[in-house]
Amino acid sequence: MPGNEHSGYPHPHLLGIEGLAPSEIEAILDLSEKYVTQNRQVDKKQSVLRGRTQINLFFESSTRTRTSFELAGKRLGADVINMSADGSAIKKGETLIDTAMTLNAMHPDVLVVRHPDSGAVELLSQKVDGAVINAGDGSHEHPTQALLDALTIRRRLGRLSGLIVAISGDILHSRVARSNILLLNIMGARVRVVAPPTLLPGDIDRMGVEVFHDPKRGLADVDIVMMLRLQTERMQGSFVPSVREYYRYFGLDRAKLAYAKPDALIMHPGPMNRGVEIDSDVADDIQRSVIREQVEMGVAVRMAMLDLLAHHRRNTLAGLVA
């Protein structure tokens, strides 16, 4: 049946992992596989988004996520425009909703939005006609990161269900942690969080995770170690006393990694602070570290999402005409 690979994702937007069904996540990952293959060809260009306009609207600085979305859109044939908070009307005091209305008048088909405030992307999605992809909102969600992480794991280990995943670092402020916890739980993995209590929300156990303050215990027998970036401004005595103390007790090095399964994978959403949350030796271990693979999967997952949302939109519009 034509278009079958597009029928598994029935939502108009991708605002978060929360609310997605296992089959929907599988559908995204399955379609992503196709784009992984295509991205390894010499000719990477397709035309499924020809004539479509994609606006990357970034209210918070980003290089890799924005580039990844830009590449994803261009490889699918979309016209991609980047807007960042610097130099735009945002700095002149225009509200988020005004910006949304202004952009909406230009009829973009897809808006990829990152914003420093939790909930801002959902708010914006209520005011525009096009599909909206959340590229990170405050400390809330970063769904494409969780999807690309899941794709990386699934390709390496063949499954998600039953795996033990340790997420370590600044869980308190991390949208990556929230989206990953949600997705891994939906797909049947067991999730642990490993961090000092000052970097954990008090109610984190309510998200269905096991909580550890000691990496030796938290990493014991895990299949995957997922390290999070630590914002250095949070390291000057406010959440942890110093970089060197954090690195000593929570940074991932060979000694701590030895507690994990012998073939445990090492992941990091980037950009890394070498010598803060992760040792260079571990980060560059080509046997264990899949950090660069995550970047590759990122483009494929974003292509799949753009494809799925464009498809959904085409069907919705067709429905309106009919």
Next chain:
Amino acid sequence: MSGRRIAYLNARLIDPESGRDETGALLTEGETIADLGPGLFDDGLPDGVFPIDCGGRILAPGLIDARVFVGEPGSEHRETFASAGKAAAAGGVTTMLTMPNTDPVIDDVALVEYMARLARDSARVRVHPMAALTKGVAGREMTEFGLLAEAGAVALTDGVRAITDSRVMRRCLSYADTFDLVVCQYPEDPSLAPDGVMNEGELCMRLGLAGIPCQAETIMVERDLRLVALTGGRYHAAALSTAEAIDAVREAKAAGLRVSAGALVHSFALNETAVGSYRTFAKTAPPLRAEADRRAVVAGLADGTLDLIASGHDPQDVESKRLPFAQAATGIIGLETLLPLTLELYHNGELPLARALGCLTSRPAAVFGLPQGRLAPGAPADLAEIDLDVPHRIDEDGLRSKSKNTPFGDRPVQGRVTRTVVAGETVFRHGRD
């Protein structure tokens, strides 16, 4: 002194202070209540008395709202005394106690006088301004308590800000006692919630928002109570929202401290789930708490630990609410919804009618030493005629406040004000104003 005489006939007279609840009539003469009771006009109306038939509805003292923010001066686009006065009258509120967090802050004798004059000229209801406890509500230097009180300040508060410095708070409590003034505190330790925008807990974590833990309130209340014990001063916790802080006040009252406390309507009418997915109209101060805390507020009202209910009326224009949750303004309006939402406590069987009405009349009057808030000969003729049972939905577009920031739009409620009388004059009639 005499004046126009008006008889309110066929009324269910409810006076929470005396416990009166009986059918009868009430006579006002000029600005005061002259007489009331069953059989008052059994022998017919005397000449020159104007009759008003209450049709069996409740006649209660006009409501006293002990926590009202008005935009004037400084933010007239949000609310003026004229618009707040209209809203108050429509809500049965005959007395508003206003907060000093205006621009400029009300921390000076001239400003209190200015506020009082402005209110008298443009508001349909009585206004008693509260003055700032500290200059510029900065929490450091005391204002001129005695002179401010003489100019008409009914109590002292920094409004939306707690006095965090324990030494300053100790001195405020000691010094205010000289003039028998109440120190009114918004008890939230800002250092525990510097960026907090909602109740700390699971929902807050899932939404990725910064939380305000219950302990921010509990710690501040417990510290204050120790300072009250130390100084013997009079203290009013303006807006309690947590079970533990209410427990602390309950114990302090049992120990004989001169303490009173209030709850805002939203603290018992909603819980944190109203925030849902980033609903900024549910961004309140204090924040909407968990269900267990909401129930503790109801229990505190039922056993009298919480003396009064206030609206915390805080008009914010829609633009400042149509923002991402963390950036959106805090506060909801409440003058017109104060009564129907308080009556929910009665209709749900949680509070007897007299106690529910007492939280809006006699008890705030007692806390702040006001002569109104009761039906008695000689008391000011401030009255609210209430249709207790009429079902309706809160119509946010029909609200008279300049700002419509209410999370209660479309909520089904029972009971409304049908007539409001201030100083013997009708200032509102349902269906007419």
